Amino acid sequence: xxxxxxxxxxxxxxxxxxxxxxxxxxxxxxxxxxxxxxxxxxxxxxxxxxxxxxxxxxxxxxxxxxxxxxxxxxxxxxxxxxxxxxxxxxxxxxxxxxxxxxxxxxxxxxxxxxxxxxxxxxxxxxxxxxxxxxxxxxxxxxxxxxxxxxxxxxxxxxxxxxxxxxxxxxxxxxxxxxxxxxxxxxxxxxxxxxxxxxxxxxxxxxxxxxxxxxxxxxxxxxxxxxxxxxxxxxxxxxxxxxxxxxxxxxxxxxxxxxxxxxxxxxxxxxxxxxxxxxxxxxxxxxxxxxxxxxxxxxxxxxxxxxxxxxxxxxxxxxxxxxxxxxxxxxxxxxxxxxxxxxxxxxxxxxxxxxxxxxxxxxxxxxxxxxxxxxxxxxxxxxxxxxxxxxxxxxxxxxxxxxxxxxxxxxxxxxxxxxxxxxxxxxxxxxxxxxxxxxxxxxxxxxxxxxxxxxxxxxxxxxxxxxxxxxxxxxxxxxxxxxxxxxxxxxxxxxxxxxxxxxxxxxxxxxxxxxxxxxxxxxxxxxxxxxxxxxxxxxxxxxxxxxxxxxxxxxxxxxxxxxxxxxxxxxxxxxxxxxxxxxxxxxxxxxxxxxxxxxxxxxxxxxxxxxxxxxxxxxxxxxxxxxxx
Amino acid sequence: xxxxxxxxxxxxxxxxxxxxxxxxxxxxxxxxxxxxxxxxxxxxxxxxxxxxxxxxxxxxxxxxxxxxxxxxxxxxxxxxxxxxxxxxxxxxxxxxxxxxxxxxxxxxxxxxxxxxxxxxxxxxxxxxxxxxxxxxxxxxxxxxxxxxxxxxxxxxxxxxxxxxxxxxxxxxxxxxxxxxxxxxxxxxxxxxxxxxxxxxxxxxxxxxxxxxxxxxxxxxxxxxxxxxxxxxxxxxxxxxxxxxxxxxxxxxxxxxxxxxxxxxxxxxxxxxxxxxxxxxxxxxxxxxxxxxxxxxxxxxxxxxxxxxxxxxxxxxxxxxxxxxxxxxxxxxxxxxx
Numbered sequence: 011x012x013x014x015x016x017x018x019x020x021x022x023x024x025x026x027x028x029x030x031x032x033x034x035x036x037x038x039x040x041x042x043x044x045x046x047x048x049x050x051x052x053x054x055x056x057x058x059x060x061x062x063x064x065x066x067x068x069x070x071x072x073x074x075x076x077x078x079x080x081x082x083x084x085x086x087x088x089x090x091x092x093x094x095x096x097x098x099x100x101x102x103x104x105x106x107x108x109x110x111x112x113x114x115x116x117x118x119x120x121x122x123x124x125x126x127x128x129x130x131x132x133x134x135x136x137x138x139x140x141x142x143x144x145x146x147x148x149x150x151x152x153x154x155x156x157x158x159x160x161x162x163x164x165x166x167x168x169x170x171x172x173x174x175x176x177x178x179x180x181x182x183x184x185x186x187x188x189x190x191x192x193x194x195x196x197x198x199x200x201x202x203x204x205x206x207x208x209x210x211x212x213x214x215x216x217x218x219x220x221x222x223x224x225x226x227x228x229x230x231x232x233x234x235x236x237x238x239x240x241x242x243x244x245x246x247x248x249x250x251x252x253x254x255x256x257x258x259x260x261x262x263x264x265x266x267x268x269x270x271x272x273x274x275x276x277x278x279x280x281x282x283x284x285x286x287x288x289x290x291x292x293x294x295x296x297x298x299x300x301x302x303x304x305x306x307x308x309x310x311x312x313x314x315x316x317x318x319x320x321x322x323x324x325x326x327x328x329x330x331x332x333x334x335x336x337x338x339x340x341x342x343x344x345x346x347x348x349x350x351x352x353x354x355x356x357x358x359x360x361x362x363x364x365x366x367x368x369x370x371x372x373x374x375x376x377x378x379x380x381x382x383x384x385x386x387x388x389x390x391x392x393x394x395x396x397x398x399x400x401x402x403x404x405x406x407x408x409x410x411x412x413x414x415x416x417x418x419x420x421x422x423x424x425x426x427x428x429x430x431x432x433x434x435x436x437x438x439x440x441x442x443x444x445x446x447x448x449x450x451x452x453x454x455x456x457x458x459x460x461x462x463x464x465x466x467x468x469x470x471x472x473x474x475x476x477x478x479x480x481x482x483x484x485x486x487x488x489x490x491x492x493x494x495x496x497x498x499x500x501x502x503x504x505x506x507x508x509x510x511x512x513x514x515x516x517x518x519x520x521x522x523x524x525x526x527x528x529x530x531x532x533x534x535x536x537x538x539x540x541x542x543x544x545x546x547x548x549x550x551x552x553x554x555x556x557x558x559x560x561x562x563x564x565x566x567x568x569x570x571x572x573x574x575x576x577x578x579x580x581x582x583x584x585x586x587x588x589x590x591x592x593x594x595x596x597x598x599x600x601x602x603x604x605x606x607x608x609x610x611x612x613x614x615x616x617x618x619x620x621x622x623x624x625x626x627x628x629x630x631x632x633x634x635x636x637x638x
Numbered sequence: 639x640x641x642x643x644x645x646x647x648x649x650x651x652x653x654x655x656x657x658x659x660x661x662x663x664x665x666x667x668x669x670x671x672x673x674x675x676x677x678x679x680x681x682x683x684x685x686x687x688x689x690x691x692x693x694x695x696x697x698x699x700x701x702x703x704x705x706x707x708x709x710x711x712x713x714x715x716x717x718x719x720x721x722x723x724x725x726x727x728x729x730x731x732x733x734x735x736x737x738x739x740x741x742x743x744x745x746x747x748x749x750x751x752x753x754x755x756x757x758x759x760x761x762x763x764x765x766x767x768x769x770x771x772x773x774x775x776x777x778x779x780x781x782x783x784x785x786x787x788x789x790x791x792x793x794x795x796x797x798x799x800x801x802x803x804x805x806x807x808x809x810x811x812x813x814x815x816x817x818x819x820x821x822x823x824x825x826x827x828x829x830x831x832x833x834x835x836x837x838x839x840x841x842x843x844x845x846x847x848x849x850x851x852x853x854x855x856x857x858x859x860x861x862x863x864x865x866x867x868x869x870x871x872x873x874x875x876x877x878x879x880x881x882x883x884x885x886x887x888x889x890x891x892x893x894x895x896x897x898x899x900x901x902x903x904x905x906x907x908x909x910x911x912x913x914x915x916x917x918x919x920x921x922x923x924x925x926x927x928x929x930x931x932x933x934x935x936x937x938x939x940x941x942x943x944x945x946x947x948x949x950x951x952x953x954x955x956x957x958x959x960x961x962x963x964x965x966x967x968x969x970x971x972x973x974x975x
Contacts, residue, residue: 297950
């Protein structure tokens, strides 16, 4: 980074950079990062993002609590994480520098808005002296720009009030980094036109600030810091940049199209799940019905009511909402009706860390209902994979007439990556069979409908209101298998509890066997689920590059577990289970397979980095090797 | 509706043994409903009864229609989803005062506010029956029960006042001793587009026997029930000797001879302003004073499910039916060769 021995105008090439935008909550850092990401995506880089923001909409300005950051990793090759540590930090104020400088790689680049480094802001951030001059930044490449002042000047002839002009300083920063990292300008300019259409002075101010930032790079002789990350050689196809919540929403719409029945979402606003409600509410032309319910319980209740009526009933929430929905999910287990419950996990317990990620709801998904109430659990492994996970959750729910819990998390929800858009013709189908005729003959010869008469998969018929001759009553009271009549008989309850368990277990025959990624003959196998896929993959590639062998098994289905998993695990010397909780899957695997799995945990509200996991896996590889 | 098959009460009854206590007021409500249904011009398969938990909530098991016995308090929420998804169905919601006014109070008021196309029947017996006799949110102050051995110190809900306060577009009250009146209220509820709320005073002969006897026993009705009739002066008594006036926004019972017929309030159930209906509901907060029954309010308001369906239709007219390929390409894209 500090090598300046190069010809003027020549841009050095890098295989990737990790850029972190940090500023006050009101500084527009999420938007700035998002724009940089979009421009990089259109340029053809592979990328992964990590937005991080406080739970407060506007924490006190200038304080550490109010710092909002957006990290993006852009690369000329296939990557799976937002990077171990930023190589470039854009700090819009002292608080942002103070909070995020410890994350920066040694020798990295710091770009600061020097205008914000006044006494008041320094003191709010807890700096006793100015870090720009007191040696704090020794060893880093520092680019200082008076962003506020230059933005105001760029806007002074546009009829924009100075105070309003100041708000555009994030576009100055974006212009500067766009120049430094050779990003195309047009996508951002076009985007400004569209986003602020009808607000001409805002458009003018943002464009002026963007251009001023770009020009600042050219004129301030920052050429030595310029870097170019070439497009990545991804598989051929059409790509779009997508985050987890959008992909998940589209997956639900796709599932509705594949099944040929309408989608119904009951939801109550909660971070980080609300964006699914927002996205689905936009797509009414797909026949999607969205209900912003009065509470979490009503949201799942309405979804179940819609499912009873023959729609795909879905409810979206995060941990606290999962707790509230538990009783209704239990009812769905008892009714044997399709229902998709989506948990965008966040740090808990209780309100916990609403805007930070965690994956500690697995055992709640497994067991968090009263009585014996088993249900299938599906999880998504990357932002774009949320699309396919949603389709799979709906498929299992409607084909097997059961509530399904789909697990995502705050990291997947907000993080984005390039997605090769699938051919809609290749998405497969979802089989919907509504019962249409009586299925049983009474002792007196009368043809009747038995709501709990099961097929060979132990699945009961889905008979929706409006169907002649199939009127029936169902409820949460224990019912007689077959007829569905209320039954308190001891033997019947025992049989029904076993049937409900067995029919969920049988789904293992209707899901694909799990496959090993990496070396199936390695000593150490890593078993992961959910968003750890990216960091595990990054770690595996590093170890492989260093000549080590590692097997990676990633679980789409957490209940029932894939039929071949037990045998597969028994073939490894050591099984390691990294999780963003205190070892929940590890506990399940130990209980299910009597395998001496080792847990690697992280519950800091942040995803694992590839470096952390590579180190953890390396220790296991070494231990097994030494024991040999 | 000419193609709806002719049915009798028997067609609307299931083969399940009715398991309410002998003498329970629920029997007469069930009979009223089973006898009414053949007259309504609807198909059994298009009719759904949804309930929560409680004695009243067993109702769906006895109606030979589609039926969903859900969980405590949640029936208005479950029914909201069903009615939103399936505007072609006639959805009835049945529950007691604990189910709908206590644990499910939130769902009830929001279903009423949204004006979801539901017929909501509140069987109000002012007691928890299925859990064997605790006071309920409609039990009177001072009520001695197992859970209030020293008498309840809580202010009860007036269900009609609550429904009116929740912006319900249709609010009525009836009682289990008058089949004809019940049927008339149920029929009106069925014909009302949107959420129709009917409170049924219902006797629990085991845990709260005679709670409404002062109002509903045959020889008391004339002087104790104020039968609201749209467009007519509010008047009651065996010879119509009593009436109701509205003074400074408050309803008051008067003797007609004292004030003259012209002074009586003329009932207007279609008044968009619920104030007078609310005043009428305040006449009786205890069961020992003249109590209005009948339709308090029946106003036209956009029905929720239809409004949602209209937005879908408008969106499809504007953007065309959903095209998945187009959706997946709706954000900026780039090609990798």
